[in-house]
Amino acid sequence: MRRPWMLIPLVLFILLLVLFLKALNDKKTQQDLAIDPSTLPSALIDKPFPDFSLPSVEEGGPLLTQADLLGQPALVNVWGTWCVACRVEHPVLNRLADQGVIIHGVNYKDNTEDARQWLKEFHDPYQLNISDADGRLGLDLGVYGAPETFLIDAEGVIRYKFVGVVDERVWETQLGPRYQALVDEGGAP
Known part of the structure; x- marks a missing residue:
């Protein structure tokens, strides 16, 4: 029993x-x-883009600083030649640049010569391209990895952060409307 x-x-x-x-x-x-990796929080929203003084990816290019990013709204795209997802998003960035969207690059933890070759082969959508070989700027931005894209206003204040591949859907639903609103606020780029 x-x-x-x-x-x-x-x-x-x-x-x-x-x-x-x-x-x-x-x-x-x-x-x-539910966790959406594209909406990882950033303590830098509504704060100025971090100060930096780093070389340009462009051979013989100038030393770039935070002041070089001022003047018009822009996307700041963190990328690397080692990043498979960056290769996927690159054609979209080229199309956006061809349409007049201002895009700056942060070549993150990469070999600058490899970056130059990559841009030569796949085209360069960046108006400015910062070489962040040691990842210090990425650390200051709170970068988790590449690709990550920041939207800054004309004063260099970070207004939005997107983690992941920028594709047509992301541009149309998230980044594009925000970018256009900033352009409309401060005049056309």
């Missing part, structure tokens, strides 16, 4: 299982658990 107290662990297990399954089916719980 079985003793009833031996069934207590089984009853508790079933009760916990039912509660767990109910929680998973609860819409609010699903929303709380």
Whole structure:
């Protein structure tokens, strides 16, 4: 004959299982658990782009500083030749640049000569391209990896951060409208 107290662990297990399954089916719980990697928080939103003094990727190019980014709204795209996703987004950045979108690059933790060759082969959408070989600027920006794209206003204040590949959908739904609003605020680039 079985003793009833031996069934207590089984009853508790079933009760916990039912509660767990109910929680998973609860819409609010699903929303709380959902993580969208493109919306990683940034402490720099509404703050000036970090100060820096770094060389240009362009051979013989000038030393670039935060002041070089001022004057018009722009995308600041963190990229690297080692980044597979950067290769995927690069044709979109070229199309945007051809349409007049101002894009600056931060070549992150990369060999500058490799970056020059890559841009020669795949075309260069960047008006300015900062060589951040040691990753210090990336660290100051809170970069998790590449690609990451920041939207700055004409005063160099970071207004938005997107983590991941900029494709047509991302441009049309997230970056493009925000970029256009900044352009409309301060005049055409």
